[in-house]
Amino acid sequence: MKTKRIVLFASGSGSNVENIVNYFKDSQRIEIAAVLTNKRHAKVLDRCDRLGINAIYFNRHSFLKTDFVLNVLKSIRPDLIVLAGFLWKIPEDLILSFPDKIINIHPALLPKYGGKGMYGSKVHEAVKANNEVETGITIHYVNENYDEGAIIQQAKTVVDPDDTPETIAAKVHVLEYEHFPKVIAKLLAEN
Numbered sequence: 001m002k003t004k005r006i007v008l009f010a011s012g013s014g015s016n017v018e019n020i021v022n023y024f025k026d027s028q029r030i031e032i033a034a035v036l037t038n039k040r041h042a043k044v045l046d047r048c049d050r051l052g053i054n055a056i057y058f059n060r061h062s063f064l065k066t067d068f069v070l071n072v073l074k075s076i077r078p079d080l081i082v083l084a085g086f087l088w089k090i091p092e093d094l095i096l097s098f099p100d101k102i103i104n105i106h107p108a109l110l111p112k113y114g115g116k117g118m119y120g121s122k123v124h125e126a127v128k129a130n131n132e133v134e135t136g137i138t139i140h141y142v143n144e145n146y147d148e149g150a151i152i153q154q155a156k157t158v159v160d161p162d163d164t165p166e167t168i169a170a171k172v173h174v175l176e177y178e179h180f181p182k183v184i185a186k187l188l189a190e191n
Helices: 015-024 043-051 060-064 068-076 092-097 121-129 165-190
Strands: 004-010 030-037 055-057 080-083 102-106 134-141 151-158
Touching: 004 015, 004 068, 004 165, 015 030, 015 043, 015 165, 030 043, 030 068, 043 055, 060 068, 068 092, 080 165, 102 165, 121 165, 134 165, 151 165
Parallel strands: 004 030, 004 080, 030 055, 080 102
Antiparallel strands: 102 134, 134 151
């Protein structure tokens, strides 16, 4: 049986990356081939070092103006590209080269609280400011627009009146850690 290869993209601490790596660490069928990051000093690099995962840094120029990232991905031949806290918009050449193979997780129930500039604490602050009674996560395919790709799965949690953006974030992280690896496994099983 062919091993399925995942490439993860991350911009920050890499908690979702570590969760995904740990989920698949004993798998004979699924391999985390590499983690790519656009932040030279991102904490995800420390996690990758500790976890023994190949990590590659790239800058804005190499991402948007050259084929560097595309060539790295073509050399790895991933079955799935997973954006796990990656904040840059994916260039069209990558989307066209890997159709229906790039997924993202968003910390809200899209289409609410999506789009450019809506990430991390900004999302949770907006949820609180608008007195939402629920929030959650959306796992979706990536297209040429922020947070507009076809939805794969959503999961919800209650927002209590006394929740803060920080407690909302904690509830959302629980959903991310629970659902994201399972959706990845399901997508790879279908391919």
